[in-house]
Amino acid sequence: MVDRDAASTNRRFHVATYVSGSLLIAILCTLNTPTTISKGCTRLANLLLSSQNRCQAHDTLLVLTHGIASTTNWSVSGDLLDNFFIARKATISNGPSHNMRTKNTSVALLTYRVSPDPTADDALLLAALSETGMQTEAVPWDADDALERLARHDLAIIRSTWNYTEVFEQFNDWLSAVAAAEIRLCNSPATVRWNADKIYLRELDDQGHATVETLWLDRNQPVNLAQALEHLGTQRAVVKPRISATARGLFPTSIKTAEEDQHRLDELLATHDAMLQPFANEIVEQGEWSLMYFGARFSHAVIKRPKQGDHRVQSNFGGSHQPATPSATLIEDGQRLVDAAQEREGAPLLYARVDGVERNDRLVLMELELIEPELFLRADQEAARRLVRALRQRI
Numbered sequence: 272m273v274d275r276d277a278a279s280t281n282r283r284f285h286v287a288t289y290v291s292g293s294l295l296i297a298i299l300c301t302l303n304t305p306t307t308i309s310k311g312c313t314r315l316a317n318l319l320l321s322s323q324n325r326c327q328a329h330d331t332l333l334v335l336t337h338g339i340a341s342t343t344n345w346s347v348s349g350d351l352l353d354n355f356f357i358a359r360k361a362t363i364s365n366g367p368s369h370n371m372r373t374k375n376t377s378v379a380l381l382t383y384r385v386s387p388d389p390t391a392d393d394a395l396l397l398a399a400l401s402e403t404g405m406q407t408e409a410v411p412w413d414a415d416d417a418l419e420r421l422a423r424h425d426l427a428i429i430r431s432t433w434n435y436t437e438v439f440e441q442f443n444d445w446l447s448a449v450a451a452a453e454i455r456l457c458n459s460p461a462t463v464r465w466n467a468d469k470i471y472l473r474e475l476d477d478q479g480h481a482t483v484e485t486l487w488l489d490r491n492q493p494v495n496l497a498q499a500l501e502h503l504g505t506q507r508a509v510v511k512p513r514i515s516a517t518a519r520g521l522f523p524t525s526i527k528t529a530e531e532d533q534h535r536l537d538e539l540l541a542t543h544d545a546m547l548q549p550f551a552n553e554i555v556e557q558g559e560w561s562l563m564y565f566g567a568r569f570s571h572a573v574i575k576r577p578k579q580g581d582h583r584v585q586s587n588f589g590g591s592h593q594p595a596t597p598s599a600t601l602i603e604d605g606q607r608l609v610d611a612a613q614e615r616e617g618a619p620l621l622y623a624r625v626d627g628v629e630r631n632d633r634l635v636l637m638e639l640e641l642i643e644p645e646l647f648l649r650a651d652q653e654a655a656r657r658l659v660r661a662l663r664q665r666i
Contacts, residue, residue, distance in 0.1 A: 376403075376404070376405045376406070376425050376666055377405065377406040377407065377408070377423065377424045377425055378400055378405055378406070378407050378408075378424060378425065378426050378427070378428060378662070379407070379408050379409070379410045379420065379421050379424040379426070379427040379428070380393060380396070380397070380407060380408070380409050380410070380427075380428055380430045381409075381410055381411070381412045381427055381428065381429045381430055381431075381432050382409050382410070382411050382412070382430060382431045382432065383411050383412055383413055383431065383432050383433055383434045383435075384411040384413050384414060385434065386431060386433065387409060387411045387414075388409055389409050389430060389431065390430070390431050390645075391649075392645055392646065392647065392648050392649055393430050393431065393648075395648040395649065395654075395655040396430075396648060396655050396658060396659070398655065399655035399656050399658070399659045400659055400662075402656075402659075403659060403663070405659075408420065408424065410427070412429075412432045412435070412442070412445060413434070413438075413441070413445075417445075418448055418449070418452055418454070421449070421452075421454045422452060422454060424454075425455065425666050426455045426456075426457060426662065426665065426666055427449075427454055427455065427456050427457070428456075428457050428621065428662070429456065429457065429458065429463070429642055429643050430643060431643060432642075432643050433516065433643065435467075435516075435642070435643070436467075436512075436514050436515050436516045436519060437519075439467065439514055443464065446460040446463060446464065447460070455665070457621035457622070457662070457665065458618070458620055458621055458622070458641050458642070459616060459618040461616050461618060462612070462616045462618055462620065462641055463641070463642050465612075465615070465616060466612070466639065466640075466641040466642055467514055467642065468513050468514055468544075469511070469513045469514070469515075469546060469638070470487065470513055470544075471612075471639065472485060472546075472636065472638075472639075473485065473487065474615075475608065475611060475636065475639070478611060480604075480607065480608055480611065480636060481604070481630075481633055481634065481635045481636060482635065482636040483548050483549070483551060483628075483635055483636065483637055484503060484548065484549055485546050485547070485548050486499055486502065486503055486546065486547040486548075487513075487544075487546055488536075488540060488544065488545040488546060488547060489540075489544055490540055490541075490542070490543055490544045490545075491540065491541065492540065493537075493540075494536065494540065495533075496524060496529045496530075496532055496533050496536050497526065497529040497530065497533075499547055500524070500525070500526055500529055500547075501526075503547065503549055504549075505549035505550070506525055506526050507523065507524070507525045507526075507549070507550035508523070508524050508525070508547050508548060508549050508550055509521060509522070509523055509524070509547070509548050509549075509550055510522050510523075510524055510532075510535075510536060510539065510545060510546070510547055511545065511546050511548070512539060512543040512544070512545055512546075513543065513544040513545060513546055514543070514544075516642075516643070520539065520543070522535060523550065524536075551628050551635075551637065553628035553629065553630060554576075554577065554628060555576075555577060557574075557628065557629060558574040558575055558576040559574070559575045559576075559626060559627070559628055559637065560572060560573075560574060560575075560595070560597060560601065560625075560626065560627055560628065560629060560634065561573050561574075561575055561592070561624055561625070561626050561644075561647065562597060562601065562602065562605040562624070562625040562627075562634075563622070563623070563624055563646055563647065563654065564605065564606070564609045564620070564622070564623040564624075564625070565621070565622055565654075565657050565658045565660075565661040566619070566620075566621065566660070566661030566664060567606075567609050567610065567613055567619065567620050567623070568661075569602050569605065569606065570651065570654055570657045570658070571594070571647070571650055571651035571654050572594070572595055572596065572597045572650075573592040573593060573594055573595055573647045573650050574592065574593055574595040575591070575592045576591055576592070592647065592650070593650075594650040594651065598632070600632060600633060600634075601629060601633075601634045604627075604633055604634035605625040605627075605634060608625055608636060608639055609623045609625065609639075612639060612641060619665065620641065621658075621661055621662060621665060622641075622644070622646060622658065622661075623639065623640070623641055624639075624640040624641075624644040624645075624646065625639055625640075626638045626639070626640060646658070
């Protein structure tokens with residue numbers, strides 16, 4: 272009797288799943304907005320990955336993947352479909368092998384209130400965590416109950432806390448509260464503070480690491496932009512706030528435009544410390560390298576390129592990326608940078624992304640990303656599992 276009831280329940284669920292899934296796809300497709308569809312489907316996939324009923328989660332994901340694949344009125348990115356099929360695989364798995372299972376362990380992925388769900392890239396991390404039996408929760412760092420929720424987890428990983436540079440004083444206070452509550456944060460609060468201000472590049476340069484030449488500009492100190500460019504000996508340059516992310520506040524300048532750009536620099540220096548760097552032509556000509564290190568060991572890499580006529584490699588500005596294999600020399604150069612950061616803080620790094628250009632067969636550092644970098648987990652099918660293995664060593 273119990274088996275018949277269970278079978279009947281499953282059949283009813285299958286019907287409900289297909290009907291509701293089909294309706295969801297139909298509604299999303301009427302919006303004709305790929306971004307909306309992507310966000311909606313990714314959010315549902317993340318919820319399903321935490322489902323206790325893997326069979327039901329599998330059915331729903333099956334409907335979504337088939338529905339998305341059959342939609343023809345907009346172009347679906349391969350990355351989104353890849354994420355769904357990986358999520359499906361996680362839900363129908365018979366469970367992790369004995370040596371991979373981590374019992375009674377929970378991990379929080381830190382996001383922020385405006386975008387509280389994990390990204391499509393982090394959906395792969397969720398799937399890899401699920402394979403080991405870990406429980407997960409996305410927690411906006413700026414939620415009122417964030418500390419209370421984080422205290423229930425064994426570990427918290429900073430992922431998409433994308434607004435922290437806009438409210439850095441609040442974020443800095445939050446880091447202090449996390450440390451006081453003895454919440455295990457990756458990367459550590461000390462590492463995050465050091466890495467948040469790009470003045471760390473000067474420290475690494477003083478240690479002998481190759482970095483892009485930089486002129487440091489102090490807040491409320493007048494700077495003649497044309498003279499600064501002449502001092503650097505460059506025709507083109509980029510101005511950045513010292514505390515910023517995702518090219519926020521960045522603007523290009525040149526000898527030709529210095530006079531009209533002066534007001535923009537004055538406005539920036541009224542509220543921020545800044546930096547002036549010669550434009551790295553390699554970004555346009557060859558692309559910018561991003562080398563990922565998990566547990567301070569090299570994992571994988573991508574080459575990022577700006578769109579035609581632009582200088583920014585971020586995807587939200589039209590930039591693109593593709594998997595690439597760096598030379599042993601580039602990997603070693605990146606490794607030395609990661610080791611230097613780890614030794615300075617005396618705390619293990621769960622993840623690091625080394626961004627730079629190749630010049631004379633060596634890596635020249637643009638930025639060392641230790642807070643909330645995109646880790647391009649989609650670029651290597653084993654990348655998420657490598658990250659989870661590094662994470663398990665810290666629990």
